[in-house]
Amino acid sequence: MEKLCNGGRIIGLSTPGVSFAASPRSFYFLPGCAKASVEYMARHYAKELAPKRITVNVVISGITDTDAWIASPPIDAVELPKLRCPMKEVIPPSDVGAAVAFLVSKQARFITGAFLLVDCALMFV
Template sequence: MTSLKGKTALVTGGRTGIGFGIATALVERGAKVVITARSEDKLRAAAAELGEDRVLAVAGDTADPEHQRTAVAAAVDHFGSLDLLVNNVGGAVRSGRRLVETDVTAYRSTIELNLVSALTWVQAAWRGWLGEHGGAVVNISSIGSKLAVPDGSAYGTAKAALNHFTRQLAVELAPAVRVNGVASGTVLTDFTRANIEGREDKVTGSIPLKRLGAPADVGAAVAFLLSNEASWITGHTLVVDGGRLLHSR
């Protein structure tokens, strides 16, 4: 198993789903981890499940610069460093099926959530530790960045921009900081379960590996990209989708 012993990571949106899967993978590989989310009580419960000796919960609004600075400072103060950043928070505000019908306010909110908050988190981590000491960043994208689907225009556009953001940062922050991404396919979480239940056969029918993803699948990929085993990889967005993008349908 890839070792992250001696490293401190910050995972945004680490309370549940893919974020919790990422945090779990990092802890299993020896890292100390700061997780963030809005709900303080639920976040603390997640930290307790992961192991409070290795995990610190810092609650707040992911887009709030003050919260970002506080979380970065807490990592450094509590664990002594902030070597690794995972921009996991994302999602979509429903904005209409077609671009010509899109609610611009909702569209803008989706861009802010998926792209702009990733930028401000990187800025906070750079100023708080990475700029002086180096490290690695992984941005969580989606195969939606590579597909044009109904009602997915804002989310897909935001994630496509995040992929280029990853490439741009990789050039700008090299050689001290490596920056990569993971484009996830359909992962079964509490958030996605309502849209998948009763449609499992249809969803998996277009996945060559014939199963939905699990948070651990994404977590393992993130852990690898953050580790020294990926020390000559930067600017790359790794697709983790069971082969879904190999199908045109």
């Protein structure tokens, strides 16, 4: 830690599935554990790195329109958002990127330890 500069941004990526007892994907256990670790480390390092003006935040994206989502079995990747998400949409990757861009911007320099939801209200289902 001694070599870290004064000021910077660390952004982790996670999913709402970390907070649910049941995921829409049966094979989500290991990726879910990895994402939970990202969230834990963000909480820890937000406090640890704050004196160096390094912010640590997490963007939690819901069902995002990526090749990985469409290709992964066993559910209908196009229909699931219509069934589960209150906004009835799949998130464009550019919206997740916009959230990350905000958190690394000068306007977010005092935001640390935050979890920014970009999930079409999936967390409220």
